Amino acid sequence: AQSVTQLDSQVPVFEEAPVELRCNYSSSVSVYLFWYVQYPNQGLQLLLKYLSGSTLVESINGFEAEFNKSQTSFHLRKPSVHISDTAEYFCAVSPNNAGNMLTFGGGTRLMVKP
Amino acid sequence: EAQVTQNPRYLITVTGKKLTVTCSQNMNHEYMSWYRQDPGLGLRQIYYSMNVEVTDKGDVPEGYKVSRKEKRNFPLILESPSPNQTSLYFCASSSDRVSSSYEQYFGPGTRLTVT
Numbered sequence: 001a002q003s004v005t006q007l008d009s010q011v012p013v014f015e016e017a018p019v020e021l022r023c024n025y026s027s028s029v030s031v032y033l034f035w036y037v038q039y040p041n042q043g044l045q046l047l048l049k050y051l052s053g054s055t056l057v058e059s060i061n062g063f064e065a066e067f068n069k070s071q072t073s074f075h076l077r078k079p080s081v082h083i084s085d086t087a088e089y090f091c092a093v094s095p096n097n098a099g100n101m102l103t104f105g106g107g108t109r110l111m112v113k114p
Numbered sequence: 115e116a117q118v119t120q121n122p123r124y125l126i127t128v129t130g131k132k133l134t135v136t137c138s139q140n141m142n143h144e145y146m147s148w149y150r151q152d153p154g155l156g157l158r159q160i161y162y163s164m165n166v167e168v169t170d171k172g173d174v175p176e177g178y179k180v181s182r183k184e185k186r187n188f189p190l191i192l193e194s195p196s197p198n199q200t201s202l203y204f205c206a207s208s209s210d211r212v213s214s215s216y217e218q219y220f221g222p223g224t225r226l227t228v229t
Contacts, residue, residue, distance in 0.1 A: 009154060032216060043118075043204055043220030044157075051215060090156055099216035100145045100208050104156040 002027040002093045004105035012111045015083055021076040021108045023065075023091030032099050033074040034092040035065055038107075044090060050074065051099075061085075086112045116141045120205050120221035127195055128229055135190045135224050137205030144210040146188040147172070147218070148180065150201040157204065163188055164210070195228045202226075 007022045025031065032051050036044040048059040055067040065076045074091060091105040118139045127133055139146065147162040149172075159172030163182040177199055179191040188207075192199060205221040 004156075006156075036218075041223075043222050044206075044218075045220065046217045049215055049217070094216065100147075100210070100218070101162075102157075102159070102218065104149075104158070106154050106156040 002031060002095065002103040004091050004093055004103055006089075006091055006105035006108045008108050009106065010109045010111065012113060013081055014113050016080045018079050019077065019081050019085075019110065021089050021091075021110065023074045023076065023105060025072050025074065025091070025093045027072075027093060027095065030096045031093045032096050033065075033067055034094070034102065035059075035063070035074070035076050036090045036092060036104075038088045038090065040087070047076075047089070051096075081110070081112050083112050083114060085110060116219070118205055118207055118219050118221035120203075120224050122224060123222060124225050126227045126229065129196055130194050133192050133195060133226075135192075135203060135205075135226070137188045137190065137221060138186050139188075139205075139207040139219070140186065141207060141209070141219065142185065143207035143219070144185070146182065146205065146207045148178070148188070148190050149204045149206065150174065151204060151223075152201055160190070160203075195226075197228045200226060200228050 003026045005024045034049045035047040037047045038044045050067045058064045063078045092102045144165045148160040149157040158174045161180040163169045203224045206218040208218040
């Protein structure tokens, strides 16, 4: 079984400041890792993923995450946030022999202030 | 447009009155799933389906039923709703192919209140 811990339930930050949303996981098997984003009153959408290869993955809107196997982490970062990044962010894992079987963390609400 | 649709979007009901939340996807996905979202708990899986007529329990299946008679539809049934099933429900679908990168597509959500 897998478990995911998102250490911060809320992260307030000023516009144009950097941000890091933390995610740690536990698993007895190799995993795939995902970040999903939920904008207000919407469903979740995939932000980025790690399946294999380079441990640093990037999204089209400037977010990046690095898979750290030794620390079992997959923290999400952005060097300069915008008001439009205000949303809830979910880290998720799945076993690599069942990529659809997601286990989600509790979510981190990113609040970007002007 | 590729999408997952859910109906209704909002529902207020009373304890014990059977209800069904519909979910439909137009992407020919094999895999479909239902989640509930509660504050601080993230999303927890209720039931999932690997294909037509193949369903299985997730982490929190008690009080729910599902069926998968057609590939595109995956309704969630609450036979006798109780107040602890008040929650935000999401349906999701994805392809089984590795090339899909296992991206799950989510519906817009159904906010259910049971009084």
